[in-house]
Each structure stands twice: as structure tokens, then as C-alpha cells.
Amino acid sequence: MAHREELTRFLKTARARLSPTDVGLPPGERRRTRGLRREEVATLAGMSVTWYTWFEQGRDVQLSVPMIERLGRTLRLDGNEREFLFALAQHRPPPLETQIDEEIRPGTQHLMDSLSIPALVIVEDWTVIGWNALVARAFRDYGALPRSERNLFRILMLSDRYREDPDHYREMAQRLTARFKWDYSRTSKPEIFDAIIAEMLEQSEIFRECWQESEILAHFEHINSANMPSVGRILFLHTSYAVEGAPGQRLILFAPLDAISAERLAKLAADQLG
Template sequence: MTITISERRTSGGGRRRDELAAFLRSRRERITPEDVGLPPAPRRRTPGLRREEVAQLAGVGVTWYTWLEQGRPINVSTQVLDAIATTLRLDPVEREHLYRLSEVAVPPEPDVASALTEDVRTILAGLGPMPAVVANARSDALFWNDAYAALFPAVTEAPDGERNSMWQFFTLPPCCNPCVNLDEQVAESVAMFRYRYVRHRDDPEFQRLVQRLVDASPRFEKLWRTQDVAVPKPCQKDFLYPRVGKVATRTTSFDLSVRPGTRMVVYTFVDEASRANFARLLADPSLARPDHAH
């Protein structure tokens, strides 16, 4: 049997609502009346809370909540989902899952930096002399080791809101931008940036960053309008510091489980000359700083 486009959409929406219904039931059934301060009921046909109890605790109508749990195609607001998530005692991952199943914009992500484990920080520090940074999906630098700070002080010494590799690559004046193969990498970098953006399009901070880049950089705006998208992959980034020489690197990213989109980016040197030049830079990080100001 041939399925039309509209039927595919209906089928997909039906599967999503079925998953939403099953998820809500499973979360409701794991909570006892005593957990939420209700008197225990002597005879219950099903474990956990009743639908009417969830509705009462969340401050929503019993009929409306019943329809939601039955997977009916009804509209739902952020405020209502928040109330239900609180009532069902959902953790951050479960709350995000509820939002996505409900097709509602996911709330802003919690502070990723505070969630990084000590093990991740130890690994980051131990990677020296290879530069390494922990970044989020927006390419904000969250934590880095001394080698990364020596390689790219424009990022690590930037003020809040500008400690972002995409921002620095596209807004630094050419005389102060150490990335010398930007012309080769820029189109693919924007395409990979869009790949991450699409997966976090509900993040208002991501939306603001894109708009700031569009406003600040004609080159970024032109590339952004192409709508090109590419899966993130290792790429070569070549840095040139007049007082040190060229440092050619390859970047490799490792996803971290602390939050979707959070990754550790490690820079490896492509040749011995780059390794030697970087050793001089690491010994004296001031050699990377421009000899002038704007």
C-alpha cells in the first residue's frame, strides 16, 4: 500500500503521541500518594497516582490531562508542562523528553559547567601539551587547559558572551586572527555549526548568537544563507603567530554525556615543526598576543 505524505505525517504524529501517553503513564505509576502528601488509598486498581490526582496537583483540568495521557492531539503550553513535570518529579533529562514528545520548545539548558565531573577536568588538564577545550553546542568555551589558552588567547581572554570560537573566528580583524586557513575551512565550519544549531534550535542563546554573527560578519551572513549543513568531523586548523611561526593542527571532538552537544575538542599537531613551534608558545604564551590594539 502506498502511503501519502499527509498519511506519513499523521502516522508519525500518532507514534509520538503514543510515546507521550506511555511515558506519562509510566511516570505517574511510579509515584505513590504518600510521595506527594496525599493520604494512602486502601484499594487501588493501578499503582501510583490516579489521573485526577495528577491533574489536581498540577492545577490542570482532569479531562484535559486525561486527553493528554491518552495521546489525543491537543495543544499544550510551557507552563502546563512545567507543572506536570514538577508533579511527576521528572529529572532534567525526563523533563526535556516530555517537552520533545509534546512538540514544545525545550527550556534553556542548565549550567553545563557546574555539571562537569572532576574526572573530565582531570582529563582536560592531563591532555597537555595538546590544546583541549570543553565547549557546548554553541561553541562557547567552558573549560580549557593551559595549552589551549596559549594557542588561542583571543577566546580564553575574551569577555563573557564572546568566549566563543565561532565569534572570534568571524569577528577578529584579519591582522589579529591567527587562523590562516580560514578561507579553506570557513564554509564547512558554518555548515557544521548549522548541524548543531538545528539540534538546539529551541535554545534562545543559540538563536541570539546566530543573529549576532549575522549582524557582525558579512562573511558569516553569506554562508549562513546558503543553508548548507554538514556532520561535524575532524578538520585542520592552521595558526600563524609572527613571533613563533606556523602551528598546524587537527581537531578531534569527543561528545560528553553531561549534556547533549557538549564536547571536548582536542588539537593534535600535524608535523614536528608545528609541535616545536607550539612548545615555544607554551613556554611563553605572550608570544601569541598581537603587538597592537584596536
């Protein structure tokens, strides 16, 4: 009982020290008590008011790890307070916080430059941070784009280049969204996805449809093609691998699918050197 009483006291104290303006809410009318109301905390944390109220009252309800993380961010808890909340709520330490590595390592770039196939590296929200010269030849020159425009998910979903075949585009959109959902469900920092999701819901009808579907995809592997005027169409099998020691980074490799594609890719590479 004392454990639950401490959880109640802790949450009430955390609420009381925040004002509406601290979390982006209008000041509103004069309040009888300091701090945020329960319904405001619940809304900001993406929880039902009833569920949060029961949790704060110390009733026997269980919150998932993502829900506790969202609650901690809403209440602006520091590292020690976050750990304390998990101890009170789940009787165990919180999951380790991972600092997403946003910069390409020289060794990873050197590896990609040494390959005879296209290769690129994306971070957790699918922003491209590294690529080799064959990617620029076969797909697009990311070096000509500012970082804010190098999100691979946005590019593939919104570019007219991929909409020439409606059936193929729909299949691609469903697959990409299913994988994006998987990444979103596993991240400890959902806020890095929220802006992308909001933008896609506004701009893409097919994304709105796909986002409502239940399909998820845990593996980033498929066949895609690039039509190069100088050599013809090249079929690629692309796969992805986590970059060891670089949290959130994935190396995507594009291997030619058949002998004809391998021959055309070799010619494309030779033309580039020439």
C-alpha cells in the first residue's frame, strides 16, 4: 500500500510543478490548484483520462513501457525521476535509453565506397546520412539535397517517379508503411516519427489508407528496379543490416538480381569511372 501511495504522491507532485504554458497549452482560466489537470496529462501522454486517473490513484492497473515513457516525457521527468517512475510502476529499472547516432562513421563510408553495388545508410527515422557514388547514379544524388529533404520514406511515398504504375506504387506504399509502422512501434523516441506521420496523413491519401491497415513488416528486403537510359533497367534485391556500434543506423545494400542486371550495373560503374 505504501508503494502505491508513493506513486500517487510522486505523480501529483510532478503535475503540480508544471504550468499549461510549460507544455504548450494556453493558460486558460484561473485554477484552484497549481499545475496540470489529470485530463491534460492524459491527453498529452496519449492515454484515456480514466486510465491515467486510476494509475495516479494507485489502483492495480498496468501501463506498457511506451505509455510510461510518454507519461515521463509529458511530466518532464529527468533521468533519475524516470527511473523512479519505472520502479514504482513496474518494480524494475527502465529500458536503457539509446542515443541515436546521426552521423555516418568514416569506416562505414569507406566500406560503401569500396563496394561495387549501390549502398546507403539511413537513421531511425529513415533520413539518409551516407551513400556511395553508385547510389547517386542509379537512384538519386543525395548530396544535392539538404538533410531535411533526404528522408527516404517521404521520397518514396511522395515522388511522382514511383507513381507511373499505380498497382506497383500501391504495393510499394503498403510495404513501406508496414515497415515504417514496425520501426515506429519499436522506437524509444516516437516523437522523431510523429512529424513525418502528421505530414504524410495530410499529403498522401494512400498513406492514410495504409496507416489504417494492421499489417506490419519486420524485415527490410524486397526487389526494386532502376531504369537507366544509358544501360537499361536494372533489377536489385535490397536488404538492410544494423550498423554495429551506431544505434539507429541501417546499411541498405542493393545487389543485382540476375546476370543481366549485374552486367548492366558493371557498365554503369564503368561509365561513371570513365
